[in-house]
Amino acid sequence: MNRSYPFLVLAAVGLFATAPVLIDLAPYESTMGLVQKIFYYHVPSAMVMFLSALVCGVASALYLFRKNTAADRWASSAAELTVVFGLIVLVTGPLWARKAWGVWWQWDARLTSTLLMWMIFAAYLLVRRFGGPGAEKLAAAMAVFGMANVPFVYVSVNIWRTIHPTTRVVPTLAPGMRGVFWFAVLAFMVLLALLLPLRARLGARREELEELYLMGDEGE
Amino acid sequence: MFFRVAWLVMRKDLTVEVRSREILYTTAFFAVACVLVFSFALVKEGRPLEDAAAGILWIAVAFAGTLALGRTFERERHSETLRALMLAPSPRAAVYVGKLLGIVLLLLVVEAALVPLIGLLFNVPILARPLLLAGLLAAGTVGFAAVGTLFAAMLVRARSRDVLLPVLLYPITIPVVIGGVRGTAALFELPPSSEMAGMWMALLLFFDVVFVTLSLWTFEPLMTE
Incomplete structure (x- = not known):
């Protein structure tokens, strides 16, 4: 990881520096116009959020059943990133919705399940911080249950009528938009690949420091 | 062995409860107080909003359930009896099942008082499909209590358990609330729609199976110190 790190940083910076230019050059959507360009941030961050939630759930299960403390560090990093990328989704979504649908929020399937998922991972962080x-x-159990919950909520709220576009929209994108979209997805994925190990390493360093302090106390 | 342990744990909880009736009385009173508070929010000019009765019923169940869960495990914490239960040479999952059954029975008693009250106050046909309504309530209560018992047991050692229980429990049990409220609302319509209620019932049962399985699976590693 150490050796690939500068490369990843460079790649992320390069990708995020070029993305706005490409997004600017991408064709305008016929009905929504300029507002549609928020799509290039909204959808990729949602994809990264789901990926990060998946990492958190799997790592939590590993920690719970195998007692793997490294997995616990990965789980907590992934939970933090899920909350951060979820926040991007939940901020860009209403901004777009206000222009496209005329309302900030709509109680439909996708929006409700995304908000719920975000709340589950926010609760995960709260437990870790204040649970003693x-x-x-406890947090690991929350993540495992949360993972099982997400598809279920998705099904149960899908019975309501939804106005949010489905994932089927992506393959039907106009050629000019498709390339830019996947470029933005790549940028967000690289960012996740950069931040996740970094945060996990920070956790490991903190634990080491904690142990050193304890050893110091004992030595006195 | 497994079912005998579960049965004994449940009987122990119910015996304590029957002697003091502390949790039953306080929880039932709290549920009624919830109905009152929410009726002020959801009744406009003497007429309840659409589906308000179903919503209020499930809010009261969820809030009262949280209270009952907290109190039940507070009792176990007081004299470290939960530790004693964990030390007993019996399957831990059986202890979980026993606690779960005790809480479900307690909540069902509270609901038996709550439903006629809702029917009376909101003028909804609670007897139109009594079996389906009872099934929805039972399935919802099992789902809610399955997650609740697991989290409350784990939170016994945590510092701020009173706050953390609802913080953890509500996001996870949202499917129960969705299924319960939508299903009950379909039954409270005129005429009641058994078809819709049946569909939500199936969803609740699915939820019960998933969450009881997950709880049984995780209880052992979670309660090991």
Whole structure:
């Protein structure tokens, strides 16, 4: 990881620096016009959020059943990133919705399930922070249950009428938009690949420091 | 062995409860107070908003359930009896099932008082499809309590358990609330729609199976210190 790191940083900076130019050059959508360009941030961050949630759930299960502390560090980093990327989704979504649908928020399937998922991972962070000793396990259980919950909520709220476009929209994008869209997805993926190990490493360093302090106390 | 342990744990909880009736009385009173508070928000000019009765019923169940869960495990924490239960040479999942059954029975008693009250106050046909309504309530309560029992048991050792229980429980049990409210609302319509209620019932049962399985699976590693 150490050696690939500068490369990843360069790639992320390069991708995020070129993305606005490409988005600017992409063709205008016929009905929504300029507002549609928020799509290049909204959808990729949603994809990264789901990926990060998946990492958190799998890592939590590993921690719970195999007692793998490294997995716990990955799970907590992934939960933080899920909350951060979720925040991007939940901020760009209403901004777009206000122009496209005329309202900031609509109680439909996608929006509700995304908000709920975000809340589950925010609760994960709250437990870790305020749960006291043993909170890691509690949080891990929360992530495992949350993972099982997400598809279920998706099904249960899907019975309502939805106005949010489905994932089927992506393959039907105009050629000029498709390339830019996948470029933005790549940029967000690289950002996740950059931040996730970095945050996990920070967690490991903190634990080491904690142990050193304890050893110092004992030595006195 | 498994079912005997579960049965004994449940009987122990119910015996304590029957002798003091502390949780039953306070929880039932709290549920009624919830109905009152929400009726002020959801009744406009003497007429309840659409589907308000179903919503209020499930809000009261969820809030009262949280209270009952907290109190039940507070009792176990007081004299470290939960630790004693964990130390007993019996399958831990059986202890979980026993606690779950105790809480479900308690909540069903509270609901038995709550439903006629809702029917009376909001003038909804609670007896139109009594079996389906009872099924929805039972399935919803099992789902809610399955997750609740697991989290409340884990939170016994946590510092701020009173706050953390609802924080963890509500996002996870949203499907129960959705299924319960939508299903009950379909039954409270005129004429009641058994078809819709049946569909939500199936969803609730699916939720029960998933979450009871997950809880049984995770209870052992979670309660190991």
